[in-house]
Amino acid sequence: MATARLLLLLLLASAAASCSAWDISIRVPTERLEDEVVAPLIHALRPLLGSGAGQLAGLPCDSWRLGVEAHNIIDWETVPAKCEGYVGHYMLGGHYRRDSAVVVDEAVAYAETLQLAGNGKEVWIFDVDETTLSNLPYYANYGFGAKPFNHTSFINYAAEGTAPALPETLRLYQRLLELGIKPVILTGRREYLRDATEKNLRQQGYSMWEKLLLKPTSALQAGAAFKSGERQKLVDAGYAIVGNIGDQWSDILGAPEGSRTFKLPDPMYYVS
Numbered sequence: 001m002a003t004a005r006l007l008l009l010l011l012l013a014s015a016a017a018s019c020s021a022w023d024i025s026i027r028v029p030t031e032r033l034e035d036e037v038v039a040p041l042i043h044a045l046r047p048l049l050g051s052g053a054g055q056l057a058g059l060p061c062d063s064w065r066l067g068v069e070a071h072n073i074i075d076w077e078t079v080p081a082k083c084e085g086y087v088g089h090y091m092l093g094g095h096y097r098r099d100s101a102v103v104v105d106e107a108v109a110y111a112e113t114l115q116l117a118g119n120g121k122e123v124w125i126f127d128v129d130e131t132t133l134s135n136l137p138y139y140a141n142y143g144f145g146a147k148p149f150n151h152t153s154f155i156n157y158a159a160e161g162t163a164p165a166l167p168e169t170l171r172l173y174q175r176l177l178e179l180g181i182k183p184v185i186l187t188g189r190r191e192y193l194r195d196a197t198e199k200n201l202r203q204q205g206y207s208m209w210e211k212l213l214l215k216p217t218s219a220l221q222a223g224a225a226f227k228s229g230e231r232q233k234l235v236d237a238g239y240a241i242v243g244n245i246g247d248q249w250s251d252i253l254g255a256p257e258g259s260r261t262f263k264l265p266d267p268m269y270y271v272s
Contacts, residue, residue, distance in 0.1 A: 061086035127246035145268035165204035228254030
């Protein structure tokens, strides 16, 4: 019994030492991912920002993020202040890219099983922000969502048309074109950003979309209502929505959702 107690104490001491070392040594990863060359602006942020560092022990930020992604936590306005470092570490490190890759791998596998009718009417819906394009260069300067959303500053950023592509989504987009499935880009961005958005998408490798649908400047609808309405218009026009991908639940909820939906990770903001 004494030996067992001694072994238990040694294990606990070892675990405590390991946790302490882990907390102290957490840093934004600097290793390059396979697709980094596709989106250098995302990873160029890593050596410039310290958001990944800090003591994470005792903060339930991972559980908070799970609640957000599972749509159990809704209508939130900002990332909890104590989770800014956690979210920054998640977004700038390899975890976000790995999670995105899992989603896209499933989407590609599903798309490759589809039997197309051959009438050119099968479409796949893509969101823009944090789906086709990544706004990490912007949100890195605003606490990764921990600071209140500033509409004016974001519009100014979007108007520059400099957002990098999310490489995983671009991979899906290109594969769908190869398969004969037509992309439809449906975004909550307003019409006054059409030129900047279209230019940005093309510069990042997106092309040959069937439609690029933006929200009318004067529209008062919430995101989910607007997008479900636009999808219904597509169905009414004879299109078959075989897939739908976005970072917000409002991108994929509301009939007609499409034959299958895919939710990309995004713990930085919530759109209803």
